Amino acid sequence: MTPDPARFLADLHALRRFGGDEATKGVRRRAFSAEDVAARDWLAARFAEAGLEARIDPVGNVFGLAPGRSLLVGSHSDTQPEGGWLDGALGVIAGLEVARAAREAGGPPVSVVSFQDEEGRFGALTGSSVWSGKLALADADTLVATDGTAFAAAREAVAARAGDFVDPGRFTGFLEMHIEQGPVLDAAGEAVGVVTGIVGLRQFTVTVQGQQNHAGTTPMAKRADAFAAVARISAMLPERFANIVTPSSVWTIGHVTLHPNASSVVPGRAVFTLQWRDIDTDRLDRMEAAIRTLLDDVAAETGCAIRAERLRQDLVPQPMDAGMQVHLREAAEAVAPGRWRSMPSGALHDASNLSRVMPVAMLFVPSIGGISHDFAEHTAEDDLVTGVRVLAEAVRRLG
């Protein structure tokens, strides 16, 4: 079962031209934009050419269906507002190429999919959320993008050609190849990552209430400076996490707003997000406990009132299917001996949603410099080809 590298790369570059920007090498193909809908129509045609039954569902997910029960392989083809050319697109075209190679070899039946709105223009991983049953269509229809476009209105772009939702029960599992979107494989000079699981995520929105004051006349000893408290929390986290985390655990204060945010005023209020991710639920719990203790300690030290709220739903860690991983590891070792590793995924993918309804597994290829969600996102063509070969070999072994 041999994928055709030239055909694979040609289709990858063809998809890139939908919303592609010659100057930046990036892509603008937001969910349900004209470029996205045109790309989905093109994908449907390519799926049909490959002998698959092309179907677009009511929320814009595009399938190329093999008859009977089959393995589903794919990803998403919508992009960030300023996106890279491989994020999602790689997994869709790799799935198509593997489906073609399988048919040519009289091999196992393989279906292909491009999910809609993985990048969250409307909701989080909207297309696969609806398809997997995590999000009711009626609820998805209440989603509104930040530019005011309603999901219900946007999906009318495919209404004329949409068929019924595909039954998840016809698939034996889901396999997704994706760029790593991080620096680990690239820094190690490795070609492939076999994903062990998708990390869990928790996030606090923390409000620090101090005392706004004149920055010239208020002695240091009489201040309750909300920003100084945030800074102390940030600076103390590594120490408080030292006996809890692994080198793979991550935590981020990404968003901070101060009030009044003026150079001559002691900040009276600060709001920030603190997000942490890990593959292990117990570790997430222990990080959370350490955070709560730290917030209490800093409140006591600084005289600020500190309150943490969960405004974002927790995501639980999602292990990848153990049996599928065995085949992926064997395929990786066969195709790229000694040049692969097992590793968690720090980012969410459509596979997270599909794990509700079938076994799932993922493969990574390197991201040069770890760059993603950026026009400069790239992977060497050799590594793209190695990836599709590992994917094909894994599908062959999965039978």
Place this chain on the structure above:
Amino acid sequence: MTPDPARFLADLHALRRFGGDEATKGVRRRAFSAEDVAARDWLAARFAEAGLEARIDPVGNVFGLAPGRSLLVGSHSDTQPEGGWLDGALGVIAGLEVARAAREAGGPPVSVVSFQDEEGRFGALTGSSVWSGKLALADADTLVATDGTAFAAAREAVAARAGDFVDPGRFTGFLEMHIEQGPVLDAAGEAVGVVTGIVGLRQFTVTVQGQQNHAGTTPMAKRADAFAAVARISAMLPERFANIVTPSSVWTIGHVTLHPNASSVVPGRAVFTLQWRDIDTDRLDRMEAAIRTLLDDVAAETGCAIRAERLRQDLVPQPMDAGMQVHLREAAEAVAPGRWRSMPSGALHDASNLSRVMPVAMLFVPSIGGISHDFAEHTAEDDLVTGVRVLAEAVRRLG
């Protein structure tokens, strides 16, 4: 030379009604607003009633002039967008009351002034900057408020009644009574502050350039997090300043902006202001050197590039006139024995500008809770009366 407390308080409350807000107890009387211009006309009339020659100058400063050479006593009557009722207004009405008491006692000639735009709607202490020669009128006329109003246009509101600029040479000195705008006197239960000097001010705008990245897929060890660097700088300042500062030194990170400021993105860039104030130039220098060293150290530790710029002009410390201070201290001890202290001013005042052209000195009265630039700004009437008595006694002693 005895001030009349009832007359003094009545005029203070009368001035409060221009732009006064019954609900909040605060005042909205921004420079050259209708309320501000009406208040200045009212002051001119009160000055004339008190036997002084009323004059409004081309930039809206309002004088009540005693003939010949005189001591100038006053402050400003414009307010913050949401201001307190005493900030500036106290010194103007106290000056008027002392001028009246001096005339009634056949005492020393006292002129009164309310400067324009001390609060910086257009520039910094604009009215006294122009009058003292620090800022050329032509340059002031290029100033534009954040709402787009040009100073040149705004001052047309007084053009019809404006006389020539008053010659600073006719004054023997300037005395300004002001609320402390800080917590020191109130916390100590004292009634009066004799100001030793106005602190110097320096400010850096610091840009931290890290590496924007995905908050899920970027290991902690591979991050250059611009916010974490800012937090480290903030947290390390007390230690780096420990052998340099006094309890009166202040420093503030008041303004911080992150890019992209998103909860799932490692901050790639941060810009913040770091302002420090002290009465002593050598100490300001040593704080600056410590800051520069800290920025270099944090850049090396975090892998971020850190650059500091001076976007705000330094203010040098301004000692108050030693001879005038002697009389103020004696007056304070006579009127409020044991209930006063010498102290620096952490805030700028019109007296800073006037020190260019004449001897200046200042008196403080307590701010309850240290609150200012806020509707809740307040001082007990007993303390207001004590203040005007000390002021009158000092003027009597100054002769």
